Amino acid sequence: MEAFSFVLCCCTLFSALMICSATDTIPAGGLISDGQTVASSGGSFELGFFDPGNSKRYLGIWYKKIASGTVVWVANRDAPLNDTSGLLQLSSSGMLVLSSGTKESILPIWSSTSSHDPTENPVARLLDTGNLVVFAGNSILWQSFDYIGDNFLAGMKFGRNLVTGHDNYLTSWKSTTDPSSGDYTNKLDHSGYPQIFLRKGSVIQFRTGPWNGLRFSGMPSLKPNPIYTFEFVYNDQEIYYKYELINSSVISRMVLSQLGILQRFTWINRSEEWSLYVTAQMDNCDRFSVCGAYGTCSINNSPPCGCLRGFKPKFPSNWEYGDWSGGCVRKTELSCKDGEGFIKAPSVKLPDTRNSVFNRTMDLKECEKWCLKNCSCTAYSSLDIRGTGCLIWFDELIDIRQYDQDGQDLYIRMAASELGGSSGEMTRRIKIIVVVVLSVAVVIGLIYAFFAWKNKWLKLKEQMTQSQRRDVPNEEDLELPLISFNDTAEATSNFSIDNKLGEGGYGPVFRGKLRDGQEIAVKRLSKVSRQGADQFKNEISLIAKLQHRNLVKLLGCCIQGDEKMLIYEYMPNRSLDSFIFDKGQSYSLDWPKRCKIINGIARGLLYLHQDSRLRIIHRDLKASNILLDYEMNAKISDFGMARSFGGDETGASTGRVVGTYGYMSPEYAIDGIFSVKSDVFSFGVLVLEIISGKRNRGFVHPDHKLNLLGHAWKLFTEGQAESLMDTPVRDSCDLSEVLRFTQVGLLCVQQSPEDRPSMASAVLMLSSEVALPQPKEPGFFTDRQMVGTDSSSSKMDICSTNELTLTMFTPR
Ligand SMILES: *[C@@H]1O[C@H](CO)[C@@H](O)[C@H](O)[C@H]1NC(C)=O
Ligand SMILES: *[C@@H]1O[C@H](CO)[C@@H](O)[C@H](O)[C@H]1NC(C)=O
Ligand SMILES: *[C@@H]1O[C@H](CO)[C@@H](O)[C@H](O)[C@H]1NC(C)=O
Ligand SMILES: *[C@@H]1O[C@H](CO)[C@@H](O)[C@H](O)[C@H]1NC(C)=O
Numbered sequence: 001m002e003a004f005s006f007v008l009c010c011c012t013l014f015s016a017l018m019i020c021s022a023t024d025t026i027p028a029g030g031l032i033s034d035g036q037t038v039a040s041s042g043g044s045f046e047l048g049f050f051d052p053g054n055s056k057r058y059l060g061i062w063y064k065k066i067a068s069g070t071v072v073w074v075a076n077r078d079a080p081l082n083d084t085s086g087l088l089q090l091s092s093s094g095m096l097v098l099s100s101g102t103k104e105s106i107l108p109i110w111s112s113t114s115s116h117d118p119t120e121n122p123v124a125r126l127l128d129t130g131n132l133v134v135f136a137g138n139s140i141l142w143q144s145f146d147y148i149g150d151n152f153l154a155g156m157k158f159g160r161n162l163v164t165g166h167d168n169y170l171t172s173w174k175s176t177t178d179p180s181s182g183d184y185t186n187k188l189d190h191s192g193y194p195q196i197f198l199r200k201g202s203v204i205q206f207r208t209g210p211w212n213g214l215r216f217s218g219m220p221s222l223k224p225n226p227i228y229t230f231e232f233v234y235n236d237q238e239i240y241y242k243y244e245l246i247n248s249s250v251i252s253r254m255v256l257s258q259l260g261i262l263q264r265f266t267w268i269n270r271s272e273e274w275s276l277y278v279t280a281q282m283d284n285c286d287r288f289s290v291c292g293a294y295g296t297c298s299i300n301n302s303p304p305c306g307c308l309r310g311f312k313p314k315f316p317s318n319w320e321y322g323d324w325s326g327g328c329v330r331k332t333e334l335s336c337k338d339g340e341g342f343i344k345a346p347s348v349k350l351p352d353t354r355n356s357v358f359n360r361t362m363d364l365k366e367c368e369k370w371c372l373k374n375c376s377c378t379a380y381s382s383l384d385i386r387g388t389g390c391l392i393w394f395d396e397l398i399d400i401r402q403y404d405q406d407g408q409d410l411y412i413r414m415a416a417s418e419l420g421g422s423s424g425e426m427t428r429r430i431k432i433i434v435v436v437v438l439s440v441a442v443v444i445g446l447i448y449a450f451f452a453w454k455n456k457w458l459k460l461k462e463q464m465t466q467s468q469r470r471d472v473p474n475e476e477d478l479e480l481p482l483i484s485f486n487d488t489a490e491a492t493s494n495f496s497i498d499n500k501l502g503e504g505g506y507g508p509v510f511r512g513k514l515r516d517g518q519e520i521a522v523k524r525l526s527k528v529s530r531q532g533a534d535q536f537k538n539e540i541s542l543i544a545k546l547q548h549r550n551l552v553k554l555l556g557c558c559i560q561g562d563e564k565m566l567i568y569e570y571m572p573n574r575s576l577d578s579f580i581f582d583k584g585q586s587y588s589l590d591w592p593k594r595c596k597i598i599n600g601i602a603r604g605l606l607y608l609h610q611d612s613r614l615r616i617i618h619r620d621l622k623a624s625n626i627l628l629d630y631e632m633n634a635k636i637s638d639f640g641m642a643r644s645f646g647g648d649e650t651g652a653s654t655g656r657v658v659g660t661y662g663y664m665s666p667e668y669a670i671d672g673i674f675s676v677k678s679d680v681f682s683f684g685v686l687v688l689e690i691i692s693g694k695r696n697r698g699f700v701h702p703d704h705k706l707n708l709l710g711h712a713w714k715l716f717t718e719g720q721a722e723s724l725m726d727t728p729v730r731d732s733c734d735l736s737e738v739l740r741f742t743q744v745g746l747l748c749v750q751q752s753p754e755d756r757p758s759m760a761s762a763v764l765m766l767s768s769e770v771a772l773p774q775p776k777e778p779g780f781f782t783d784r785q786m787v788g789t790d791s792s793s794s795k796m797d798i799c800s801t802n803e804l805t806l807t808m809f810t811p812r
């Protein structure tokens, strides 16, 4: 109270002591009024009043050097000022007080708290890290870094001070123009072994998993990298996670968006925009406890949920229609009798640790004993993934997911009968069988190896005589099987016209069957191919590294003399366009199938953009490039136009625009600027085409001149979005789902690339009930807006539509 009244008289006494913007400090008694700013000494950050777009004034800190001026911290987020009368003052006791300066009501709107005693000569300084600190001598009275908003900056300690009980956590903004506390929080939980929960209100959405010594168990993407270093500290005083930038001229921040998505962005100087570096919630399996207790989620499976070994679905009928939340139950109950043991679940995200206990010094053997001794212990694992410490769980195990790599081994308690070990007689018999089988296998293996070697040697000799020596690539270098010309010719009945599937940009495609029965599609590159053998080899090995269930798989290649061929898996159901745009066929694609196809395309694209080692922009996503397998799973094909880009870039520009009208984003078609967001645009077009069963290009409507995008947007803004649906969709749909998909489609085709979501957000929006933003006007919504609608301009190089275009990478 005293401090406030003191401030009041200071107002008049020190009003001459206004701060000029050249300084980074506010002395005791100093004032900042709306319009004035304080800049940090290195010029990285600035403190002042701003309007986020809701006609209210806030005191905040923002980036000063970069064009976006992104606000990273707001003092009075829940107590906005209505006008420009705001005043920030530092009281002589070291308290920052924000008040509305009108004479009648000089009420403090916001103030910094301080647990310290009043001191002499306090000073507030904006540091170059973006931290606003009140110093008294060398001690810190208060700092803004202890009050994180929605931005998690380098140097902040995210977590809990165990001495004072102060919790420092992220709270989202309500909307992009309203900094008041939104629904989402991201907060450390220390009720068991510490982990972080992202919640909407009180409902958990995502869990990072416990710290495993190297990273959070549920964030395999958190790895040593060139941009930042990170650490997790857990001692008697505090538990926190923190990161530091390796080179402070590279700007990077984490932010919890108003949609509840936790993402890291880095600033790209060249394009002057924030580029998405990583999203914490990668996919569907990151939804909290999606598979229920003892369930395990694997993104490579369909359906993604399964039960841990020794468990079965609790409500099998619910599982059939995709409700896995009931989880799984043991096939055999535990009884805590002798003979119980553990089954290893390899490479998983460790389950929720709220009900866990740990010991830092035990090794894995002691850990097992500790768990076995206590009847209510259900699982154990090492605390540190490098093999030390012990973490044991009680009660149900929830929110487990499977990783292909970088997961941790979890040992789950099982009844004796589930362990598979049995009496002496049985084991002896098994041992004998194993020995016999092994020795037979070794003999067969040796014989086979001899013949294979002989065969290979003969083939190599044959190839060397037929072609120049340097054209024969080394199979080991290629990581991809070489298939001989003779075998390929035989598989396709000597490239017979009957087996021809189509003609792509780089040559004809044939259907074939290898001797082992495998059906293949062979792309025979025309002889006048621009590439040499080395280049071809190099690019093939790039494609070979792309492995995802929603990408067409490259099985091998064939190089002999001038002949270069790519051998892909054969897709019996051909391409998506032959279904959705065909009156007869479209009935076989009901809404659940279309929904699965859209989700498949989204995941495949997310993998290309973000998860694959290469990061790839496809550049020619369209219905005829989506192939369908026996089970109507979507597979993206044709990487002929694709560009790979490095870890820190998300796009580039080109003078030579390739792609297909109707799917090209405006910035790409007109300016040749392509980025992951141009693929997002094409994805949006595809979504709308799949829902409506109409082609974007060539769409006609009796009432207006809009194309499909414009038509969809018009219907959406008029609240008529459901009339966009194709008849087979209407007959089988879940209306709210179709409307959500339509809205996501429209968000993806927005005019401005910045407005379009990333594929990570799109996947999240498709799969969960997050609140979606209102889409703005789409790009190219009338056909006439397009460059050269009817004839391709000379700059353009349009690929012919063909059912199966399987071509090569163009060089970067
Ligand atoms: C701003 O206006 C609202 C509504 O009139 C009022 O409740 C609030 O107290 C005002 N805030 C200030 C700081 O004057
Ligand atoms: C930091 O990055 C800048 C710009 O890329 C570079 O000029 C500088 O040498 C880097 N500094 C260090 C210490 O690596
Ligand atoms: C980006 O631009 C800012 C401001 O011009 C500069 O300070 C910084 O060093 C640049 N960073 C890099 C990585 O070039
Ligand atoms: C951890 O385990 C070791 C070895 O069993 C034991 O000596 C130690 O007291 C335990 N620590 C705690 C905190 O329980």
Ligand SMILES: *[C@@H]1O[C@H](CO)[C@@H](O)[C@H](O)[C@H]1NC(C)=O
Pocket (backbone or CB within 6 Å): 357, 373, 374, 375, 376, 377, 394
């Ligand atoms: C088992 O562990 C729980 C939780 O730590 C504990 O409360 C209980 O006493 C233990 N039981 C035995 C028999 O050690």
